[in-house]
Amino acid sequence: MRFALVLLAVGVILPAQTRSRKAHEHGSAKVNIAFETAKGTPKGVIEFESPAESVVGFEYEAKTPADKAKVTAALNTLKARFGEMVILPPAAACKLTAKSAKMEAEHHDAKQKGKQEQHSEVHAEFDVACADIGGKMQHKA
Numbered sequence: 001m002r003f004a005l006v007l008l009a010v011g012v013i014l015p016a017q018t019r020s021r022k023a024h025e026h027g028s029a030k031v032n033i034a035f036e037t038a039k040g041t042p043k044g045v046i047e048f049e050s051p052a053e054s055v056v057g058f059e060y061e062a063k064t065p066a067d068k069a070k071v072t073a074a075l076n077t078l079k080a081r082f083g084e085m086v087i088l089p090p091a092a093a094c095k096l097t098a099k100s101a102k103m104e105a106e107h108h109d110a111k112q113k114g115k116q117e118q119h120s121e122v123h124a125e126f127d128v129a130c131a132d133i134g135g136k137m138q139h140k141a
Contacts, residue, residue, distance in 0.1 A: 026053050031086065037133060044128040046086055046096070048078070052103050052120035059120040061105050075101040078124055093131035100125050 028050065035044035052059045056074040058067070079098035088094040101124035 026051050029054065033086070033128075035128070035130075035133065042092075042130040042133045044130075045099075046082075046126045046128055048082070048085075048122070048124040048126075050122050052122050055122040056103060056120075059105075060118055061120070062103075071103050075103065075122070075124075078122065082124070082126055088128070088130070092133050094133075095129050097127045097129075098124070099127050 030047075030049045032047040033044065035042055055078060056071055058070075060067075062068045062071045079101050082098070083096050086096075101122070103120050103122050105118055105120045
């Protein structure tokens with residue numbers, strides 16, 4: 001049996017901003033998936049990174065109660081529905097568990113007029129435990 005990963009996201013899965021401050025690309029996300037199969041039950045981790053605009057609807061620091069509620073609601077939805085974005089084969093009997101989800105701000109100086117821009121990203125991590133991933137892993141996008 002081949003192990004298939006189907007990545008479905010709200011938008012196109014494209015390379016996102018990495019921690020080395022590359023271009024901040026709205027409407028994109030990055031998903032990293034790693035499995036350890038050598039020691040008993042197959043276990044893994046899935047990391048998700050996206051500009052906050054794509055998940056929360058804004059990138060500025062949430063200061064008002066309404067904005068804080070939007071961030072909390074968006075992160076809770078991401079954690080609750082992430083299994084609809086990364087679909088693992090039913091035969092593998094995998095279970096996703098949300099480990100963390102947060103919105104992080106990144107400040108840097110703009111090139112013009114000494115203004116400071118703020119870009120925020122959503123980072124989430126999920127643990128994955130599977131009964132059996134049987135065979136080789138295959139990536140499909």
